[in-house]
Amino acid sequence: MNLEYHIREITKSDLESLFALFKEFTEFEKRPEALKNSLGRMQDEADLLKGFVVENDAKKLVGYVTHYEAYHTWSGKALHLDDLYLKPECRGKGLGSQLIQKVIDLARAQGCYKVKWMVSHWNEPAKEFYRKLGAEISNVEETCDLVL
Incomplete structure (x- = not known):
């Protein structure tokens, strides 16, 4: 069976499926303990959640990309x-x-x-995919999180 897929913007009705x-x-990512978000928090903060979802012809979500605006002092x-x-x-x-x-x-x-x-660091298939897009992958910086 050959499924069809449709990409569209995230809507508030997607939140439960997105959380899954x-x-x-x-x-x-081998880090299930890192998920601190909740469906309730997503519902409260839904206006901040921007991105696109992939749904199949049965209207089931099978993927997503999320993004947000940023300002970088160097660029x-x-x-x-x-x-x-x-x-x-x-x-x-x-x-x-x-x-x-x-997103681009x-x-x-x-x-x-x-x-x-x-x-x-371990996700070589993703790195290869991103390089094919023309992305530069740098290991100069590391992520810092201060949980409040």
């Missing part, structure tokens, strides 16, 4: 790609490329200087 995908992503206006995730059975179909292209197109439309994101 967030959980899957933390497991894929100016940017779009930060927070997460990109596809269910394993949906990889290799060009959906990841389509998702990231949506949005950044261009908004006059951003760049799109910035992070990738796990």
Whole structure:
């Protein structure tokens, strides 16, 4: 059976399904304990959640990309790609490329200087995918989080 996929902007009606995908992503990243978000928090903060989802022809979400606006002192206006995730059975179909292209197109439309994101050190398939897009991967900086 050949499924069709549709990419669209995230809506508030997606939150429950998105939260399930967030959980899957933390497991894929081998860090399920890192998920501190909750469905209730997502509902309270829904206006801040920006991105795109992939749904199949059965209207089930199978992937997403999230982003937010940023300003970098060294380069100016940017779009930060927070997460990109596809269910394993949906990889290799060009959906990841389509998702990231949506963010790139949005950044261009908004006059951003760049799109910035992070990738796990161990995730070589993702690094290769990003290099093919033309992204430069640097190991100069490390992530710092101060949990409040």
